[in-house]
Amino acid sequence: MSSESHPATTSQPTGPQERSQRAAWVVAGNRTPFARSGGQYASASVQELFTAALEGLIARAGLAGERLGAVAGGAVLKQPRSFNLVRESVLGSALDPQTPGIDVQQACATGMETTSLIANKIRCGQIEAGIAGGVDSASDAPIVVGEGLRRVLLQLNRARSTADKLKALSKLRPGDLAPVAPGVNEPRTGLSMGEHQAITTAAWGLTRQAQDEIAEFSHHRLAEAWESGFFDDLVTPFRGVTRDTNLRPDTSMEKLGGLSPVFGTSLDTEPTMTAGNSTPLTDGASAVLIATQEWAAERGLPLLAEVLDFETAAVDFVDGHEGLLMAPAYAAPRLLARNGLTLQDIDLVEIHEAFAATVLAILAAWEDAEFCRDRLGLEQPVGAVDRRRLNVHGSSLAAGHPFAATGTRIVATLAKELKARAVAEDRPVTGLISVCAAGGQGAVALLRAYPGN
Amino acid sequence: MTEHHDTSPETGRQRIVLDTAPSLGGLYAKAAGSTLVRGASTGIRRALKGAPLPRPGKRSPGGPDLGLPPVELVASGLAVDAEGHEAFCRVVGARPRSSPSGRTEAFSGYLHAMAFPVAMALLTRDDFPLPTVGLVHLANTVEHAAPVFVGETLEAVVRAEDLRPHRAGAAFDVVVELRRPPADGDTAPGAPGTPWNRPVWTGRSVYLARGVDVGTAAESERPAFVPPVPTARWQLGSGTGREYAAVSGDVNPIHLSAASARALGMKGAIAHGMYTASRALAMLDAPAPLRWEVEFGAPLLLPASPAVAVERDGRGSDLHDGTVTVWDAKRKRPYAVLRLHR
Numbered sequence: 001m002s003s004e005s006h007p008a009t010t011s012q013p014t015g016p017q018e019r020s021q022r023a024a025w026v027v028a029g030n031r032t033p034f035a036r037s038g039g040q041y042a043s044a045s046v047q048e049l050f051t052a053a054l055e056g057l058i059a060r061a062g063l064a065g066e067r068l069g070a071v072a073g074g075a076v077l078k079q080p081r082s083f084n085l086v087r088e089s090v091l092g093s094a095l096d097p098q099t100p101g102i103d104v105q106q107a108c109a110t111g112m113e114t115t116s117l118i119a120n121k122i123r124c125g126q127i128e129a130g131i132a133g134g135v136d137s138a139s140d141a142p143i144v145v146g147e148g149l150r151r152v153l154l155q156l157n158r159a160r161s162t163a164d165k166l167k168a169l170s171k172l173r174p175g176d177l178a179p180v181a182p183g184v185n186e187p188r189t190g191l192s193m194g195e196h197q198a199i200t201t202a203a204w205g206l207t208r209q210a211q212d213e214i215a216e217f218s219h220h221r222l223a224e225a226w227e228s229g230f231f232d233d234l235v236t237p238f239r240g241v242t243r244d245t246n247l248r249p250d251t252s253m254e255k256l257g258g259l260s261p262v263f264g265t266s267l268d269t270e271p272t273m274t275a276g277n278s279t280p281l282t283d284g285a286s287a288v289l290i291a292t293q294e295w296a297a298e299r300g301l302p303l304l305a306e307v308l309d310f311e312t313a314a315v316d317f318v319d320g321h322e323g324l325l326m327a328p329a330y331a332a333p334r335l336l337a338r339n340g341l342t343l344q345d346i347d348l349v350e351i352h353e354a355f356a357a358t359v360l361a362i363l364a365a366w367e368d369a370e371f372c373r374d375r376l377g378l379e380q381p382v383g384a385v386d387r388r389r390l391n392v393h394g395s396s397l398a399a400g401h402p403f404a405a406t407g408t409r410i411v412a413t414l415a416k417e418l419k420a421r422a423v424a425e426d427r428p429v430t431g432l433i434s435v436c437a438a439g440g441q442g443a444v445a446l447l448r449a450y451p452g453n
Numbered sequence: 454m455t456e457h458h459d460t461s462p463e464t465g466r467q468r469i470v471l472d473t474a475p476s477l478g479g480l481y482a483k484a485a486g487s488t489l490v491r492g493a494s495t496g497i498r499r500a501l502k503g504a505p506l507p508r509p510g511k512r513s514p515g516g517p518d519l520g521l522p523p524v525e526l527v528a529s530g531l532a533v534d535a536e537g538h539e540a541f542c543r544v545v546g547a548r549p550r551s552s553p554s555g556r557t558e559a560f561s562g563y564l565h566a567m568a569f570p571v572a573m574a575l576l577t578r579d580d581f582p583l584p585t586v587g588l589v590h591l592a593n594t595v596e597h598a599a600p601v602f603v604g605e606t607l608e609a610v611v612r613a614e615d616l617r618p619h620r621a622g623a624a625f626d627v628v629v630e631l632r633r634p635p636a637d638g639d640t641a642p643g644a645p646g647t648p649w650n651r652p653v654w655t656g657r658s659v660y661l662a663r664g665v666d667v668g669t670a671a672e673s674e675r676p677a678f679v680p681p682v683p684t685a686r687w688q689l690g691s692g693t694g695r696e697y698a699a700v701s702g703d704v705n706p707i708h709l710s711a712a713s714a715r716a717l718g719m720k721g722a723i724a725h726g727m728y729t730a731s732r733a734l735a736m737l738d739a740p741a742p743l744r745w746e747v748e749f750g751a752p753l754l755l756p757a758s759p760a761v762a763v764e765r766d767g768r769g770s771d772l773h774d775g776t777v778t779v780w781d782a783k784r785k786r787p788y789a790v791l792r793l794h795r
Contacts, residue, residue: 318684
């Protein structure tokens with residue numbers, strides 16, 4: 001059986017032609033407030049965080065006891081015992097325990113990939129509704145044993161005789177006992193994400209002023225969104241935290257300008273990247289509910305935005321041919337072309353602020369005729385983005401960036417904003433999301449809201 | 454170690470065959486290891502007791518007519534040991550390549566380390582005119598003519614040649630040739646032109662004996678170093694030299710600890726040149742046949758986090774030209790530049 005047979009879902013089996021044309025809709029979203037790592041969530045596990053995000057969504061959308069087609073989620077920093085993180089979270093939630101869970105991991109694009117996975121299952125007619133999400137906690141990062149101890153333990157495990165076991169143990173050296181924290185550097189280059197971005201920042205000549213402006217806007221816009229109650233139906237408090245703890249509503253160009261550069265200090269160019277225009281390590285979880293129109297209508301849930309399409313790109317950053325975080329610059333033009341759109345057709349653009357410079361570099365690349373011609377194979381530049389259409393409720397510089405949770409944070413935020421604008425302006429409103437990820441990857445998505453329900 | 458001598462028909466050099474019966478091939482690494490330690494300690498004794506290390510500007514006792522011994526050392530039964538190869542690759546970050554039949558291609562840097570004890574045996578001979586400890590490794594060229602596989606046993610022939618003036622002393626080359634032993638049906642062993650007679654791997658290491666005067670070097674302008682855009686960085690801990698010594702057998706004290714290095718006049722422990730070269734080569738990750746050359750610059754004082762740039766025109770078997778530059782990002786001085794062609 002390809003579709004669910006829950007008594008509450010009355011949909012008939014559908015033919016392939018019909019199923020391929022079904023639309024997937026974002027109908028609700030929820031997240032925990034994001035907290036800087038080592039703070040209020042320091043003792044919370046990723047499973048606890050993800051369960052909390054699910055529980056808030058279940059309460060908001062009335063999903064208690066409901067059997068969903070699937071819940072897809074994931075974490076970048078995950079302990080081996082959390083291999084079934086999502087299924088375990090489902091079992092700890094109010095969902096019908098017969099709801100399957102899927103663990104997905106694509107670095108910082110995990111939340112984008114889970115959204116794509118659930119939306120595609122719906123569009124293919126495999127499921128009627130599902131939850132996509134992501135979670136991360138740098139506070140709950142796995143600590144592993146060193147390579148020396150690991151080898152000895154594996155050999156010990158294989159040894160049959162006492163002599164073999166003693167032989168294995170005799171190879172142990174005191175230094176082998178030191179624990180190893182997870183590396184944050186790119187495995188193939190040894191450079192941190194910030195150092196990689198610093199090279200891209202220098203290559204595009206991005207100024208400190210421009211980066212600090214992005215950071216200032218992000219904090220001010222996110223603060224305004226919180227003040228206006230925008231997040232009232234998108235966030236559920238967790239562990240006594242009611243707002244994103246990284247948010248600095250009173251930040252200013254003066255304050256940001258006083259910070260010392262932390263990345264790119266050994267390059268020839270003036271270093272410009274500071275703790276203020278880079279995202280901090282953050283803990284948090286987010287989730288969105290995606291469903292067919294019929295499924296949502298049966299439950300009285302709003303069709304916030306249709307998940308139109310996804311595209312993922314990857315760039316060869318290893319030898320420096322392209323910047324580590326530039327893949328979205330390649331993915332978005334492909335996605336737009338496939339859907340017969342241009343950047344000018346997009347009403348709202350969300351570019352994940354891994355660093356302020358990441359946003360600026362992608363924007364600069366799309367305006368650069370040479371880049372668009374040589375790298376993207378386009379006769380015309382992709383074009384400029386009006387800053388009034390960009391990250392209108394702030395982004396990761398202000399909210400923080402729990403790696404796998406960022407994608408679905410943006411999907412939920414954008415879907416709600418698109419719907420509000422579609423209703424207010426009485427026309428379809430389209431949004432583009434761009435999320436860069438480790439390994440030179442980037443995921444982009446198109447969402448569209450309509451005035452009616 | 455016993456030796457027996459004859460004269461090479463091809464080179465006219467006296468062949469000194471190190472006494473390692475082929476049946477003891479598997480044990481060669483161990484024997485060579487103790488040779489190495491003995492050789493190294495001889496060198497240290499010579500350096501510490503016999504005479505101070507030559508200093509720049511001081512004419513060494515031998516004068517300009519120092520001669521390299523007209524000998525070649527031959528060692529057969531050098532086994533490409535699976536465990537040793539794996540450990541070496543782990544330390545330098547090389548990804549061993551396995552063929553579908555299950556054979557693992559030996560990493561080019563490991564073959565250098567495998568033959569190194571034979572080279573040390575030559576450098577520490579009583580008739581070798583230059584002190585072993587204190588030699589500066591300037592450059593290396595390797596012609597890796599055919600894939601060598603883990604489990605194979607090779608023969609090494611080592612000679613020193615081309616003693617020449619250098620602006621800081623005297624330079625000379627140590628040439629190591631690795632050959633496959635003759636298979637059944639091969640014609641007379643050693644006959645020129647037989648397939649096994651061609652080396653599968655030839656390494657030429659250029660060493661500098663500081664302050665040794667063998668004449669005046671021609672003035673040569675070294676082009677100014679222009680750092681490329683970094684694409685990577687290495688994190689080298691203070692134990693890097695000990696880790697490499699454990700898998701290469703090269704226990705030169707200048708690499709092992711700050712204290713032992715200072716005793717020999719260094720500022721602190723420095724990374725082995727062949728560690729740097731092997732790690733750079735591993736980043737290019739290209740299969741044999743290949744040719745690579747490395748030129749060393751400033752000593753890589755440990756611990757360090759050098760900047761690295763990898764430039765290549767393809768990946769794997771599609772790679773034809775590649776360069777890895779390793780440098781000190783703060784002082785903008787090169788540690789090593791490795792170039793690969795295939």
